[in-house]
Amino acid sequence: MTGARVGSALTDEQAAVRDLVEEFAAEEVRPNAAEADETETFPEDVWDGLAELGLTGLTVPEEYGGFGADKTTYAVVNEALAHGSLAVATALSVHCLATSCIAEFGTEAQREAWLPEMAETGRPVGMFCLSEPQAGSNPAQMATTATYDPEADEYVLNGEKQWITNGRRGGVAIVFAKAAGEGDADSDELDDAITQFLVPADTDGFEVGKKEEKLGLRASDTTGITFDDCRVPAENRLTEEGKGLSAAFRTLTEGRIGIAAQAVGVAQAALDEATSYAEEREQFDRPIGDIQTIRHKLAEMSTDVSAARLLVREACRQAEAGEDYRVAASKAKYRASEAAMSVTNEAVQIHGGYGYTTEFDVERLYRDAKITEIYEGTTEIQKTIIARGVFGE
Numbered sequence: 001m002t003g004a005r006v007g008s009a010l011t012d013e014q015a016a017v018r019d020l021v022e023e024f025a026a027e028e029v030r031p032n033a034a035e036a037d038e039t040e041t042f043p044e045d046v047w048d049g050l051a052e053l054g055l056t057g058l059t060v061p062e063e064y065g066g067f068g069a070d071k072t073t074y075a076v077v078n079e080a081l082a083h084g085s086l087a088v089a090t091a092l093s094v095h096c097l098a099t100s101c102i103a104e105f106g107t108e109a110q111r112e113a114w115l116p117e118m119a120e121t122g123r124p125v126g127m128f129c130l131s132e133p134q135a136g137s138n139p140a141q142m143a144t145t146a147t148y149d150p151e152a153d154e155y156v157l158n159g160e161k162q163w164i165t166n167g168r169r170g171g172v173a174i175v176f177a178k179a180a181g182e183g184d185a186d187s188d189e190l191d192d193a194i195t196q197f198l199v200p201a202d203t204d205g206f207e208v209g210k211k212e213e214k215l216g217l218r219a220s221d222t223t224g225i226t227f228d229d230c231r232v233p234a235e236n237r238l239t240e241e242g243k244g245l246s247a248a249f250r251t252l253t254e255g256r257i258g259i260a261a262q263a264v265g266v267a268q269a270a271l272d273e274a275t276s277y278a279e280e281r282e283q284f285d286r287p288i289g290d291i292q293t294i295r296h297k298l299a300e301m302s303t304d305v306s307a308a309r310l311l312v313r314e315a316c317r318q319a320e321a322g323e324d325y326r327v328a329a330s331k332a333k334y335r336a337s338e339a340a341m342s343v344t345n346e347a348v349q350i351h352g353g354y355g356y357t358t359e360f361d362v363e364r365l366y367r368d369a370k371i372t373e374i375y376e377g378t379t380e381i382q383k384t385i386i387a388r389g390v391f392g393e
């Protein structure tokens with residue numbers, strides 16, 4: 001990466017992890033990112049490499065065979081991986097959402113049954129099934145139900161989830177549904193009944209839907225998932241009935257730090273590409289990097305990346321200090337995703353016509369950056385959370 005990296009006050013251990021992942025991303029991830037994007041194929045060999053490095057257990061506590069990463073380490077890993085490929089970083093962060101749910105909300109038996117394998121081998125790959133066709137920013141509007149069958153001591157899931165990352169490659173899903181305990185399916189009561197379930201993908205009635213054709217993040221596997229009388233044992237419930245939505249919001253706040261860090265990684269990659277190009281490309285008998293207009297663009301891009309990284313680090317610091325870091329996480333995601341958009345845009349501009357072609361990575365980075373403003377809470381939702389902080393609400 002070019003230039004001094006502001007916000008790099010890491011411990012020796014955190015810096016060592018960052019260096020390791022940067023090397024892996026540069027050698028194993030980035031070289032194949034364009035092809036994976038073009039063929040819309042997730043690089044499973046890279047996933048196995050992540051497992052070998054222990055990163056598929058990034059947020060799994062050490063007693064279950066995981067890395068037990070602190071928030072700063074989680075962020076630097078996400079940034080370094082996204083520098084190589086946002087699709088790979090996204091797949092890992094969603095797997096981490098799933099392992100975090102099991103670690104934080106699961107019973108001892110659930111943790112022992114799932115976490116060691118998911119950490120050590122990266123299999124089964126985790127999914128996080130919250131969004132639905134009619135319920136995105138407001139997940140409380142979800143229609144998926146889980147009806148308790150007392151005779152079988154099972155829940156019967158019915159409904160449709162949308163935009164599920166790792167949808168085809170995933171082996172286990174954290175599913176949010178409105179639980180109707182004791183078989184009472186009265187819809188008013190269901191409003192407050194969102195509950196989390198752990199559902200293996202090979203359960204009867206778990207149906208993977210069509211793969212989404214996307215603007216960017218094309219190597220990431222995004223599908224719908226339908227539950228058609230999908231029966232799970234009651235012991236697969238992760239929280240008490242009605243406690244699922246607050247659990248989802250807690251998990252998503254943690255996840256936002258990861259998405260913000262990924263946005264920084266994409267922006268840094270675009271800055272690096274644009275800097276190299278500006279050094280090499282000559283017009284008017286000199287490198288375009290000697291032209292003040294281009295130098296100022298790079299100065300602004302570099303400042304945006306540094307500011308975004310500092311907001312990510314501040315959110316990590318608050319989280320590690322045990323503070324309420326919801327506003328800080330939203331500020332980091334809002335500003336870092338905005339930086340990813342503006343920096344990739346300028347990186348394409350600095351490449352001129354070449355930047356508009358698939359020959360150069362900035363074209364893919366530009367398309368990929370957009371998603372960071374949308375998933376795990378849109379920019380508008382981040383601003384709503386930040387405004388609540390402004391008013392002390």
Ligand SMILES: Cc1cc2nc3c(=O)[nH]c(=O)nc-3n(C[C@H](O)[C@H](O)[C@H](O)COP(=O)(O)OP(=O)(O)OC[C@H]3O[C@@H](n4cnc5c(N)ncnc54)[C@H](O)[C@@H]3O)c2cc1C
Nearest residue numbers: 128129130131135136137163164165374375376377378380
């Ligand atoms: C590639 C990809 C991967 C994804 N992966 C997953 C996944 O693994 N699991 C999962 O559960 N979901 C996933 N999602 C879903 C994602 O989190 C949602 O798309 C996102 O939360 C927005 O929901 P929506 O698309 O329904 O938009 P909507 O909620 O319909 O929003 C439409 C527009 O209205 C705005 N808006 C809505 N409500 C408000 C409000 N109150 N105030 C101001 N503005 C508002 C939004 O900001 C947006 O601009 C993924 C999405 C994509 C595209």
